[in-house]
Amino acid sequence: MTTEKVIGDVAETNDGVPPVLPQNHRFLEPEKAVKTVTDMAIWEKSEAYMEYTGFIATLNEAIKSKPLTVDCKISDNVKRLIKMLELIDNLIDEFPPIEQPQRFGNAAFRSWLSKLKLNSTLYLQDALDPSIHLAIPEVKIYLEESFGNATRIDYGTGHEMAFAMFLCCLFKVGNLVAEDNVAVVFLVFNKYLSIARKLQKIYRMEPAGSHGVWSLDDYQFIPFIWGSSQLIDQPRIYPPAKFLEDDIIDKYHNDYMFISCIKHIKEVKKGPFAEHSNQLWSISAVGSWSKINQGLIKMYKKEVLAKFPVIQHVMFGSLLPIRRFSLNH
Structure with missing residues (x-):
């Protein structure tokens, strides 16, 4: 791994956000760490892997036997995330597909993603509790990676994974709590899914490494x-x-x-x-x-988390670290 870029320490919480992280927690700008196929063994024993698979399993259990229409607690933090996703959704309308000879991969997607990255810090400042704004440079990378690749104009399970990791990080910093579990899947993730489908359709995105x-x-x-x-x-x-x-x-x-x-x-x-x-x-x-x-x-x-072509693009920071998982981490 390259030298870690430290962003800052955890700010003191004074407005209702649980102090999930220790006061001296140092946020890091996430970076890729799985560079070769042999690095996959490090990933599969990492804290990030355990946190991420645990997150998927926890939300899987939370929504068991529940329809999307179920009454669930919708906290202010969840509402702000939905509002942010609506802004991201509306941004698509500003970049209609352009006329181009190739059928797939409309280049207007690049302009849309560029604008998203330009605005991502601002979006997150509005969406997240002020006490965790120091985490924004770390978590925004996951958000920016959630919608597809600008070079290839493709989208796949790795981009979907980036959004799930974004949500996982918000739980880790205390911006989301266990009471939000159902709303995070049914309202936040489902809204993300509708945006992803809209992008795929409008910009005719290629499947990334599709089987x-x-x-x-x-x-x-x-x-x-x-x-x-x-x-x-x-x-x-x-x-x-x-x-x-x-x-x-x-x-x-x-x-x-x-x-x-x-x-x-x-x-x-x-x-x-x-x-x-x-x-x-x-x-x-x-x-x-x-x-x-x-x-x-x-x-x-087996088909996503154990595949090098997917995991080579995953970013690791302080919240989802590549270091080896231990029970007393």
């Missing part, structure tokens, strides 16, 4: 994990094969993320579902949503 029909989806993975947790003990979408039925999709796509994902796939892909989405077709034969959920978590660890 094609051998992956769940060309772009996303996490909403299938959390979405399948929502469907555990949901009698109206059982057996799971029902998620392929058009009337089920029409009726429940606003209630369940998994169904929303299937609806989106059916809209953007033509031909038999079994051919263009083979993995999802196979999943439909599994007997319970609980088994599907656990299987998807295992698949995510």
Whole structure:
């Protein structure tokens, strides 16, 4: 690793934010640390890996058997994050696709992302509690990496992972707390998902390192994990094969993320579902949503978190460190 760039120490909290981090915590500008395939072993034993997989599992449990329409606590901090995402969403309208010879990867995306990066500090100053503004130079990197790559004009599970890491960091600094778990998935992450889909469609973004029909989806993975947790003990979408039925999709796509994902796939892909989405077709034969959920978590660890082409782009700082995990860290 290169020399760590220290940003600052934790400020004292005086307006209701729990002091999650020690007073002398030093924020760092995140940087890439997995440079070779052999570094993957360091990543899989790192604090960042344990924090991140624990975060995915915690929110997976929090939304179990709950529809998106469930009443949940919406804190002021969650509201401010939603407002920030709405600003990011509206920014897309300022950069319509340009006329260009190539069909995919509209260059207007670069202008949009450049403007986002220009505004990201300002957005986060408005969205985050003043007591943790020192964390902004660290957490903003994850936000900026969440929407795709400007050079390749592509998007994939690594960008999705950056947004999940952004949210994980906000829990670590105390800007989000356990009571926010459900709202973070249903309101914040779901809003992010709609922005990601909008970007993919408007700028005709390429899938980043897509496995094609051998992956769940060309772009996303996490909403299938959390979405399948929502469907555990949901009698109206059982057996799971029902998620392929058009009337089920029409009726429940606003209630369940998994169904929303299937609806989106059916809209953007033509031909038999079994051919263009083979993995999802196979999943439909599994007997319970609980088994599907656990299987998807295992698949995510194997097909995303264990893949060097994804992890080589992951950034590590003070909140998600590459150092080895220990029980008394």
